[in-house]
Amino acid sequence: MKNGFLVFLASLIALGGSWCGFVLAPVLQLGGGKQTTILNSTDLYPVGRPGMANQGLQVYRANGCAACHTEQIQQSGVTCDVVLTSAGKSPLAVTNAISSLKLNNIDKVAADAAVDAITAAGGKAEIHIIATGPDITRGWGRRRSVVEDFLYDDPVQLGSLRIGPDLADVGTSRPDANWQLVHLFAPQSVVTDSAMPPFRYLFHVQRINGEPSPDALVFPKGFGPRAGYEVVPTPQAQELVAYLLSLHTDVPLHDAPFTQPLVVSKP
Amino acid sequence: MSDELKSSTPPTPDTEPVAARSPVPIWIIVLTLTQLFLGMVYFDHHSGWFNSQVYGPYASSEELESYQPKSGEAAMLARGKARYDQVCGLCHGLNGEGKPGQAPPFAGSEWVNTQGIQRFTSIPLGGLSGQLVVKGQTWSLSMPAMGAAMSDADLADVLTYIRNSWGNKGSPVTAADVKAIRAKLGAHPQPLTGESLKALPE
Numbered sequence: 415m416k417n418g419f420l421v422f423l424a425s426l427i428a429l430g431g432s433w434c435g436f437v438l439a440p441v442l443q444l445g446g447g448k449q450t451t452i453l454n455s456t457d458l459y460p461v462g463r464p465g466m467a468n469q470g471l472q473v474y475r476a477n478g479c480a481a482c483h484t485e486q487i488q489q490s491g492v493t494c495d496v497v498l499t500s501a502g503k504s505p506l507a508v509t510n511a512i513s514s515l516k517l518n519n520i521d522k523v524a525a526d527a528a529v530d531a532i533t534a535a536g537g538k539a540e541i542h543i544i545a546t547g548p549d550i551t552r553g554w555g556r557r558r559s560v561v562e563d564f565l566y567d568d569p570v571q572l573g574s575l576r577i578g579p580d581l582a583d584v585g586t587s588r589p590d591a592n593w594q595l596v597h598l599f600a601p602q603s604v605v606t607d608s609a610m611p612p613f614r615y616l617f618h619v620q621r622i623n624g625e626p627s628p629d630a631l632v633f634p635k636g637f638g639p640r641a642g643y644e645v646v647p648t649p650q651a652q653e654l655v656a657y658l659l660s661l662h663t664d665v666p667l668h669d670a671p672f673t674q675p676l677v678v679s680k681p
Numbered sequence: 682m683s684d685e686l687k688s689s690t691p692p693t694p695d696t697e698p699v700a701a702r703s704p705v706p707i708w709i710i711v712l713t714l715t716q717l718f719l720g721m722v723y724f725d726h727h728s729g730w731f732n733s734q735v736y737g738p739y740a741s742s743e744e745l746e747s748y749q750p751k752s753g754e755a756a757m758l759a760r761g762k763a764r765y766d767q768v769c770g771l772c773h774g775l776n777g778e779g780k781p782g783q784a785p786p787f788a789g790s791e792w793v794n795t796q797g798i799q800r801f802t803s804i805p806l807g808g809l810s811g812q813l814v815v816k817g818q819t820w821s822l823s824m825p826a827m828g829a830a831m832s833d834a835d836l837a838d839v840l841t842y843i844r845n846s847w848g849n850k851g852s853p854v855t856a857a858d859v860k861a862i863r864a865k866l867g868a869h870p871q872p873l874t875g876e877s878l879k880a881l882p883e
C-alpha cells in the first residue's frame with residue numbers, strides 16, 4: 415500500500431486524539447473526586463449505599479433500566495430570592511427600602527445589594543439560592559448532579575435516553591417502598607400514562623395460605639390480584655427498590671450550592 | 682466545437698495525471714493555530730479553568746464562591762453547630778447537657794441566658810478554674826481557654842449556637858463583639874475564676 419505509514423500515523427492521531435478528549439481529560443479533571451461534606455455541616459457526603467442497595471444497582475443494570483432512565487440532573491442557571499426574616503424596630507423604613515427593589519429571581523449581586531439596603535433600614539434578610547433549569551422545574555432534583563453523586567456506583571448508570579423520568583433523586587421524590595414495588599409490578603396502576611413495561615417476573619403471585627405475607631404489595635383501589643391471592647416481591651425486586659430509595663441528591667454541596675428551606679415542624 | 686477545445690492537447694493514454702506537491706499557504710497555518718488558541722482560551726474560561734469543583738452554570742471558582750449560602754442566622758447556627766460538635770460537645774454534650782463532675786450544662790444555664798455577653802464570651806477566651814454555681818449546683822472547674830485559638834467569626838458562630846439551642850434564648854454574638862471582648866480580656870489575669878468572672882460586667 416502506498417503511504418501506508420502515513421495512513422497508520424493519521425489514524426493513530428485521530429484515535430489517540432479522541433481517546434485523550436473522551437477518556438484522559440475527564441479522568442484528569444474529575445477522576446480525583448472524593449467524599450466531601452454537606453454545605454454548612456460536618457456530615458459526610460456521599461455515604462456508601464447499604465449492601466442491599468448495592469445489589470439493587472446490579473438488578474437495575476441487568477434489567478436495562480438505564481436504557482430509558484437517566485441519573486443526571488442538569489442545571490442551566492441559578493437565581494436568588496431575598497427573604498425578609500425580621501422587620502426590626504422600624505418596619506416602615508424597611509417597607510420603604512424594599513418597595514423599589516426586586517427581591518425574587520435576581521442574581522447574587524442584586525441580592526447582596528438588597529440585603530444591604532434592608533440591613534441599613536434596620537431589618538434582617540436572608541438570601542435563598544435556587545438552582546434552575548428544566549430538570550429542576552420538573553421536580554427531578556434540587557440541584558445539578560456532580561461527580562460526588564456517583565462515587566460509589568460501579569458501574570455508573572448515567573443513561574442517555576429519557577423515555578422515563580430522571581432517577582438521580584427518586585429516593586427523595588418517591589420515598590414509599592410500596593409505591594415503588596406496585597409501580598414495578600403494574601406501572602399504569604399508579605401512573606396512568608406511564609410508558610413503562612411491567613416487571614412482573616420480579617414478583618410472585620401466590621395463594622394466601624392462612625396469614626397474608628407481610629411483604630405483600632398494597633395496591634390502589636381497583637388494581638391487584640383477585641381475592642385470595644397476593645403479590646410478593648422477589649429478593650431482586652426488594653434490592654432494586656432499596657437501590658431506588660438510596661438515590662438521593664437532595665443535599666447542597668460546595669460545588670452545587672442551594673439553600674435548604676427551613677423545615678417547619680408541624681404541631 | 683470551439684477552437685479552444687480543439688487546440689488543447691488530449692492526455693496521452695499511457696501517462697497518468699500527477700498532482701505535484703505544493704506547500705500549504707502559511708496564512709492558513711497561522712489562522713488555524715490562532716483559532717485553536719482562542720478556542721482553547723474560551724473553553725478554559727467557560728469551564729472554570731478545568732477546576733473539577735466548578736460546574737456549569739458557574740464559570741469560575743470566584744463566581745461559585747459568591748453563591749455559597751453564607752448570610753443569615755440559619756447559616757451562622759449551622760456553622761456554629763459544626764464547630765460546637767467538634768470542640769465543645771466532647772465535654773459539654775452534643776445537646777448541651779454537660780458532663781457530671783466535669784463540665785456544667787449549657788441548656789437552661791443562667792451563665793448562657795444573659796442579657797449581656799461579656800461574661801459568657803470571656804469564659805472560652807480566658808479559660809475558667811475554681812468554683813462556679815450553675816443551675817444551683819456547685820462545680821469545681823478547670824476549663825482551658827478553648828476559644829482563644831479560634832477566629833472571632835468561628836467563636837461568634839459557636840456562642841450564637843449555644844445561646845439559641847436546647848431551649849436557650851439569647852441575642853446573637855457577632856465577630857465584632859468577640860474581637861472587642863478579646864481585646865479587653867488581654868490584660869486580665871488568666872484563667873478566670875468564679876470571682877473574677879463575676880467582677881466583669883454581664
